[in-house]
Amino acid sequence: MPQPERRYVITFGCPDRTGIVARISSFLAEHGGWIVEAAYHTDPDTNWFFTRQEVRADSLPFDADELRARFAEVVEELGGQANWRVTDTGERRRVVILVSKEAHCLYDLLGRVTSRELDVDVSAVVGNHADLAGITRAHGIPFHHVPFPADDPAAKQAAFARVRELVAEHQPHAVVLAKFMQILPPELCQEWAGRALNIHHSFLPSFVGARPYHQARRRGVKLVGATCHYVTADLDAGPIVEQDVIRVDHADSVADMVRKGRDIEKVVLARGLRWHLEDRVLVHGNQTVIF
């Protein structure tokens, strides 16, 4: 697979008004910036403008840091949000994956990483069970087993502290909860804010919480789904990045729903992670703009 050319990605939001596109594109044109992809959106409820610009790195006479410094003036002029970013696709993305016993999302991600479809480094996999140590290490990736004793709050707190430490070591661009099955404490939600992606096995806001497929079977729904969302302190209520569904019927037991649902969980998580790592997801309150 040919390496795509190096690019700088600008993501940015500010109050909407006339001339924003002109200001940004003129700034880039001045320096010879070749825009490869550009997307715009204005939220009509809040009148907030969003953009993502992808520029060929070799078209600009300076590096990402310099671009950042110069673009900061444009941001200030336009009254931009604090969370604007300039990222460099030449900087390799690092990911830490948290797992439990279920293998399907991890296999799926490892497959994508191996084939370089998802061209990132998996820095580490952390599991509260050891079931997935083998497949992880077969890929040359460190696996850390951090047990979570069910009925011991202090031990659980210590376990979370250990996970926090293991993640912090790698400063990953994304912490992926690939069926981690543990509810993060608020301080971890805070620390990983905007970087922690969870896959929930229902079409949220349906069936929040435990055993969503059992809930779905009981309600007699005709489709089951999955939701990839940013983790926040409010359980299963973070900004939604991606969702999808699959058809089920009366003949499907809970086990069948689980099986069919997994195929959706895998792709929904993979898409959400890809968009996150490509800086395509802009969070706006509890909603996301996906460019």
Next chain:
Amino acid sequence: MPQPERRYVITFGCPDRTGIVARISSFLAEHGGWIVEAAYHTDPDTNWFFTRQEVRADSLPFDADELRARFAEVVEELGGQANWRVTDTGERRRVVILVSKEAHCLYDLLGRVTSRELDVDVSAVVGNHADLAGITRAHGIPFHHVPFPADDPAAKQAAFARVRELVAEHQPHAVVLAKFMQILPPELCQEWAGRALNIHHSFLPSFVGARPYHQARRRGVKLVGATCHYVTADLDAGPIVEQDVIRVDHADSVADMVRKGRDIEKVVLARGLRWHLEDRVLVHGNQTVIF
């Protein structure tokens, strides 16, 4: 379109045990019954057996009433449910449609009826507004305008009584709430039990109640849907017959969601109604078996 041959449709449920299929099929075979379509299901949670059998009418030496009388013995022998049925596709189905101002579901149904895709009689359309009188009458179908004063409980009760009367005149096989936008009183839910189909503009159980697209937009979901369900006294909680979804994104305003959602509402309602009228829907508690 060629008329399909006349058939008797048997729907039936009983506790599962060995020999049920043999008993039913032998009963039919004894009398020369030619089974055109047969479906079986056992619910593992309740161990309840369901079947639907479609038999060529001309293969049996007696009529539907006689078949009903004879099959009653089989039902008794197998401990069948009270709600088993033998219906005759030669008996034309009658439908009464309740509407408000929104045209899309009514247009969709009238189009299907006109082309005989849905080969039924629309006995009447009842509207709490008169907006859809013209299109209804252009099809030679009586339209009854029954206003529902918003703030007058007594007048509202009288209006429901009038609707009840209008429906009762036709003894319809289905009462279709095609965006009726009024919550039925418990006694109507009771009277029309198992015959009243509603289309709700969300993927239930998400966004129960009013303005689901506004709720969906606020939550930032990536798909919106629609649900066709039997009306029960418990709002938006009746047995689900059919559901589907369509993709939306951050660029979709509530108006866009409404527009996209309508395309789903139409097909979900039309599918649900077809299955209901073909006796393909067996209700089991709050779930449905769709054969």
Next chain:
Amino acid sequence: MPQPERRYVITFGCPDRTGIVARISSFLAEHGGWIVEAAYHTDPDTNWFFTRQEVRADSLPFDADELRARFAEVVEELGGQANWRVTDTGERRRVVILVSKEAHCLYDLLGRVTSRELDVDVSAVVGNHADLAGITRAHGIPFHHVPFPADDPAAKQAAFARVRELVAEHQPHAVVLAKFMQILPPELCQEWAGRALNIHHSFLPSFVGARPYHQARRRGVKLVGATCHYVTADLDAGPIVEQDVIRVDHADSVADMVRKGRDIEKVVLARGLRWHLEDRVLVHGNQTVIF
């Protein structure tokens, strides 16, 4: 439904290079133009740049003609294609619909027009059979019956001449072949180039030509589809605007496939027509860019 504010829509293509976005957006910003929606695309194979800009009419100090005149200079400067356009959403779109006997697409479009979901004028409906005269006239729309004798080439040619004339009277923005079931002669394809939309009842390029559902059944496919495309002299080979599919299985007869397929035909045609009328479709060789 509130009237959306009036807008000018610019669609435009030119060879890709640095500074195009800046040039266009600066031109607009200079005159106070408020961009409501903007989309960009570069085709990597041909290095051709495309854009669509939607600007609030009241933000510019001149009308559409003046905008067109001034933007022509930008187009020339950038080496733009001949087929760039500035359109005014304040100018009502006119549509002529060609039909045969099948009602479903016409009903669907009339329903959308009536509810003003599709806020256009249907100037006329032309049918080679008279079956759909009633429903058309019930909407106050003129219906013209132009018979097409099957085995008489001269009469057929005369019929096409009559259709051409009827269409020409209205100078419509779109000629919609809503199951017209007649192959247009090359000169009509030419005259209506870029304005004639057909709905084909298969997922092209599968099952070109006659009786696609029969072909699909014979091949044993598990999905059937529909394709909305611009009409060209090359049968069923014009640029594709929209496609979709629906699941079928072994139990579906050809009649079932036809029925299920119709639900797809309707939405695919309606989406394609909407995008066309909103100037969202840019044709590039035999492909389309949909903004």
Next chain:
Amino acid sequence: MPQPERRYVITFGCPDRTGIVARISSFLAEHGGWIVEAAYHTDPDTNWFFTRQEVRADSLPFDADELRARFAEVVEELGGQANWRVTDTGERRRVVILVSKEAHCLYDLLGRVTSRELDVDVSAVVGNHADLAGITRAHGIPFHHVPFPADDPAAKQAAFARVRELVAEHQPHAVVLAKFMQILPPELCQEWAGRALNIHHSFLPSFVGARPYHQARRRGVKLVGATCHYVTADLDAGPIVEQDVIRVDHADSVADMVRKGRDIEKVVLARGLRWHLEDRVLVHGNQTVIF
């Protein structure tokens, strides 16, 4: 995951007539057979009847061989096809997978096998390249590298002979061409008839042959798909088991289509393989009945 109870699966076809269901179900009932799942279908074009019956093994007083011997009489009486089968879910399914360089389908299958979602033995993986040896062996599965020299027909023939031998050793229930990228010679198609499943990366019959995503991009389609079919001597024309599609647009390069298409290829192949191994696929001419 709890082991599902052992079952015998009967699949069978014969000319349709009255009394078939009664004959089969009475035969089973006589011996106390508890039918867990039953499906029927009659093809209206050929008047051929199909059934699949799943019976609890412990409900019958004899084993699969005896059931086969006794059921043979029923088959003969009903004029059944030669290819009827009685299989025993207690007999573990064996699968041999043929691969090339592309990892996604193999990863997907190994993930399903590891989690026992697909509870089968992968007896061997054979690759014409060695790229996938590592991941295969990490699962304790033998990997055989059989190079296919591109321009040497004799060497190629020898390679196929070697593959044939490796497969024959395991007498697998399925030979899965998981992106094998080699066209099987007719004698292998013959030898593996009804057991060899291929995944083709297009929605057949669109884009037969090489580089379907390039063909799809050129034609400007709005969906790409994948097809799982039985391998026959006629390239990409064997009976279709499963298909699915995913949406693409003008912004998707061929590489993007390849990436998106892979997610469809994986699930389509996995579903097809599951159904094949559960004896749910009955081939009828060039079509399949999926129970």
